[in-house]
Structure formats: structure tokens, C-alpha cells
Amino acid sequence: MLIRSISTRQRSELTNLRKPREFGCYSRTANDEIFVNDDRNLNYFYFTDDEFTKNQSIDLSAGRRQFEDRNETISDPCSMKGLLDTIKTTEEKVNRRLSADIITFRGIIRKLISYGIEDVKFTDPINLQVIVFDGQIFIKDVKQSSDLTKGNELQSNYGIDLGSFSGYKFETLTTIPRPFSEVSRDTIETRSKQIVSNRNEYASVVRTGIGSCKIILGAEIDAIFDFKPSAEEKEDNLGHYIELKCTKQIQSQRDCHNFEKKLFRTWLQCFLVGILRITYGFRDDTYQLRTIEEYQTSEIPQLVNPSMREQFNDAIKWYGCFIDWLLQTIPRDPKGTQIQAYRLTNGEQSLRLEQIDPSSEEYNTMVNNPDFINDAFKKWRQSLK
Template identity: 30%
Template structure:
């Protein structure tokens, strides 16, 4: 086989690969943010740095569930979370797997806040990708953890690029363009729309507050993303996390940098932080009502995944709306991230989950170590397929330029980001 078409395989990582240490993770810190709008009509897709215009404000008193918001229905005491699905526009939705906004934030931060130097991190990816990687290591009920979330499907394939001696991981978008939205996905978007406001409640007219129950969700066309730095066993990671809403009066503007560190976490002065925004972002999701022991057992898996995502991204609260089989909202409950482990360990019926908290973090450290031991440092781009198959993570290096271009490996990093990094190399001392 010629060098132009060779495919190089590397030693795989077993999903239950043991570690001889207990991983320690620093408290996540936000150092950037951006809003993103999809291309629609005559407007191109846009990425707005240091911009929170797509961040909403959570406001949903539980009494709302008892309100009649659908007077033409016999079931007047419920909120129908499928209302408007036939009018939902799923075309030109944002590709949430792209790293463009994250890379643009990195370059902007290096240019304006880091004295024109490269940020010192080993790994960059989205929280969706990280969740998929970590949950692959968790075997519960004799099968790999799978809650039905798109990030937890058994088939997990990523594009991995090494560049400038750093590792970049991009999830592959498996959804076909313009496919109809499922009832479950629309239900989640509708609840996020119903439970949030575009401005703080004091700035919105009362009539507009109630009209949101009639709104068609556009959450797939707009997003707000927080850019986070964290350390796992002193390996530095840059992580992006989409947030629907914020709650609390102390949200900090991005241009107010504080440089705060806690004494009980890994101290790292290589980044400057902007304060304490992360605890005010909240996760908002839906789950079916629980009617028996088996359904409660399945909910524990779902709640564990909500905890893991919140823990990794520094969010303090997850709000879950419970819906019946007709997707009518029947209940609302808030779960504090700090209280979920004790709740599941004390009250949970699923014994495997009680060990999953430590296992997930240990595998986090093990996974990065495997990448560093396996991949060769490279200043120029090298392309790999990262795939989970037969309980192992596999790295396959691609060198065939036709395959690289055909499958878009050469577009994981933007030309703008690479041009910026190249300019740093040619700077005179």
C-alpha cells in the first residue's frame, strides 16, 4: 500500500481501562462566550463573540402547570408541549458539532487577553463530545450507559486533528439535513421556550410572559455558548457548553476579569478568568412521568447523565419537566448538582450508578493519557478517525488526501484559526 493511501491503526483503549490513581478535576472556569445564529433567508450564519444575546432568563413558577393555556382543549389544566410542531421550521438549523465559534473565541482571547501567545491546553472539544466519550466507559445493567440522548448512542465516531501540538476533537453530525423533528426533541425545545424569557422578568410586559406558551421554538437556529477551561490530573482542557438560560442576579459581564481561584482545587495561573458565571447557567430538560419501579430505575441513569454534564461544565442546577405519554407537562423539579450523587447513592435502586461517579472521572484522565501516549506531537495537521467499537476506542490515522477532503477532516479547524496560529510562529522574539 502506498503512503498516499495508507491507513495507520494504533493501540486501542479498552472502555474499562483501569487507572492506578484517582482523578482530580479543577473547578471549571469560563473565559469566553459567544452567541451564534444560523443562516436564514438573506442572512449568513454569524458568530458573535463576547455576546449573550441568545442567552435567556429562566422563569417558570410551578403553578404555571396548573394554568389553562389551551382553552380550546378538554384537557385545559395542562401545557401541551407538542403545540406548534407542524409549523416548526427545521431547515437550516445550526450544526452544533462545528468548532468554529470555539476556535474563534480561542484566537480572540489569545490576541487580546493573552499577549498574543498560544493558550496552553492539550485537548479541545465540546461537552457533547466529552459526555459521549465518558459515558462509553460506564457499564450499567451489563450494557454501556445509554439514556436515549444523541450523545449516548452505541455508535460514536469523531474526527480528531492534531495541530500546533494540541488535540482537537469534533463530533460527526449523523443527522440528515432537514429531517422532521421527533416529538421528544420538539417537546424539549418547547419546554425550554415556555420556561424562559428573552429579558429579565422586570423588563418584560406581563402579556408577553404568557404569550411564550404559543411561541414556536427557534432553539435550533440560535445558541449561546460558554467557553470553559478545566484541568483533569493537571491536563488542561478547553470545553464549550451550550446554555439555554441563566438565573440569578450576579451574572458577570465578560469584560470584567477577576482571576479568582479556589484553594481546594488545582491552581493554574495560565488562564485569566472572568468571575463566577457558570453557577448561574442552568440545564433545562424533559423526562417522561415515572409510574413504576422500572421507570424510576431508568430515570436514575438519565439523572446521572444530567449530573455528569452539569458537573463538568460548572452548572449548579438542572430543571426537569415531567411529561406524560401525550407530551403534556405534568410536573417540574429542580436538582442541585451538588446533591445528586448523595441522592442517588442513598435512594437509588441501581447499584452500578453508585460507582459510576468515580469511574467517569478516572476514565477522563485515562482517555487523555492514552491520546498523549498514542499520538505523535505535530505542528502541522494530522488527521485521525476516533471511533468507539467493540468496547474499545480506536484511533485510525488518515493520510489519503481524497478521503480527508471527502469526509471533511480538513475543515475541522477553520482557515482563520490556522492563519492566526501561523502568525504566532513567525513572530520575531
């Protein structure tokens, strides 16, 4: 049953944003183990100017055949288990439910905002699962067969397209697994020979929101730029994280325009959770790394062509409009015992929310999915009542 749809042309003047605050984190291993408030998978940015002088060429395509894909070892890369385990751990300390209207991932919100702002030819299709439980809205992405190889002519028999691989390779070449003082010289100097993998994940869990809506977001973090503050310092880690990206070097007006579109998406990705720094690696057509540039997230709206600048404000207006529509459309009764399930998809210049029949197999599969709202989280919330 179609509940309601919203046109992506709609906008709202609701633009007051809550400053993101990290309250937890987790590491997920290649074996799908979750370690709450554990930074074992947090990397540290380390790449000096000497790297270019020591190496006449840095090949971002080397080692593609050996790439280790998390889709091969993790049952559902879109799993909410780490996010909910972190929320549960925090709630256990205070013995109450965290105040939030929506609980989801940064990537999902970014995708929803992009769909309402950018040309749909360049945006990802929307296929999201929504559950209303304990008066809160939980949103999960649907696992794809492979988010790295789908529909890319460069895939060949390598299992990952070259563009995606070069991004992971750039991260491997510019990060180390622990602070510099704790890492051997051999570890630093042999990074070019290290097998590239996306199996280990470190994620930050952040409180944020827009208007009166309170949102909890999980966000995968690439690295720490300088240092991670100690617990005694009580300083937010968000100001120390860095986003790492890799793209083709700019050699034409078209390249410049394409890069500005990428900058917008990267700005949005960082802005949503309060990441202040972005570092881009620029490669040539043969996938040799040529230059590295650092950007401040707050400065990006002024760096693009003036004709694009309104897009940044427009993104926030669409964000506020969509969130307000979602909260008004979905009934939330914290005392209700029936779990509601919905499907959120894209239409033609619109987003559509459809309720799922509780007697259907789709409903049972979604509500009983351990990678969505797992039994331990449900039991914990019931114990609070």
C-alpha cells in the same frame, strides 16, 4: 492504519479535576453567524407556580409541525467556528496561545465517557474526527443527516420526534429572552404560542482538565437561573447557568430506574463544565406537563439508588484513563508543520484511533474543512510563531 485501541474496561486512579472556569462565550444565529463574547442568544429562566394554576394543562406536544430545525439553515451543527473564534479573540488580547492539550465540546467528552461506563445498547456510537495542529488536539463530531429524527418511529411527517420536541418546548415555556425587567408581559404570557426552535445557540467556553491535561470545552447553555454578573463584578457565570430537561413522570420502579440513568447523564453533562443547577419537567403519557423539580448537580450522586453510586466515581476514573491514553498515543509537536488527522471510533468494548493518510481525500476534506479548523484560526496561530 490502526494506531491503537483502548478497552473500555480500563480505569485509572487519575481523578484530580481542574475546576471549570469560563473565559468566553459566543452566540450563533439561525443564519450561522457567530458573535464572540455576545449574549444575544442567552435565555433567562422564568417559570412560577402560578403557571400551573393559570393553565389547567400545558401541552408539550403543541406546535410540533412548526418546529424550526437548525439542520435546515446551518450547514454543520457540529462546527467548531464559534469555539475557535472565541479562543482566537482571547489570545489576541494577550498575544499568546492559550495553554491547552485538548480543544473540543462538552457533548463529545460526555459521549466518550458514557460509552465507557453505560451499556453500549443505550450509548451513542463514536465517530469523531481528530486533528493535531500547533501542538494541540482538536476533536470534532461528524455531522449527521439529522440528530433529531434518525430511527425514531414517532417521527411521522413532523420532522422531529415527540420526545425531542417536548424538551425544546419545555425550554421555550420556561425561559424568556432577556432579564425579567426588560421583557413585556405579553412576551411572557404568549410563550405557549411561540414557535419552537433550536436554531439560535448560546455557548460558554471553559477551561478545565483532569490530571496534568488542560482542556478547553465549548458547551451550549440552556439559560441563566437568576442573573448574569456584570463585567465589573468579575464573577464566573458558570454558577448562574441552569440545565433544563424534560422527561416522563415516574409511575413505576422501571420509570424510576430509567430516570436515574438520565440523571447520571445530566450530572455528567453539568459536572464537566461546572453547572450547578438542573431543572426537570415531568410530563404524562399525553405530553402534558405535570410537575417541575430542581436538583443540585453536586447532590445527584446521593439521590440515586446506592447500587448506582459507584458509577459516578467510575466515570471519572474512565475519563482520566481515556485522556491519559489519548495524550500518550498521539504525538504532538508544536513546531511541526504537518497537520495530523485521525479517526476515533468505537469497537467492541473499545475505542479505536486510526491515523488518516495525508495523501487521501479524507485527509484533505478534514484538514481543509472551514467548520473544523478554519483558515483565520490557522493564520492567527502562524502569526504567533
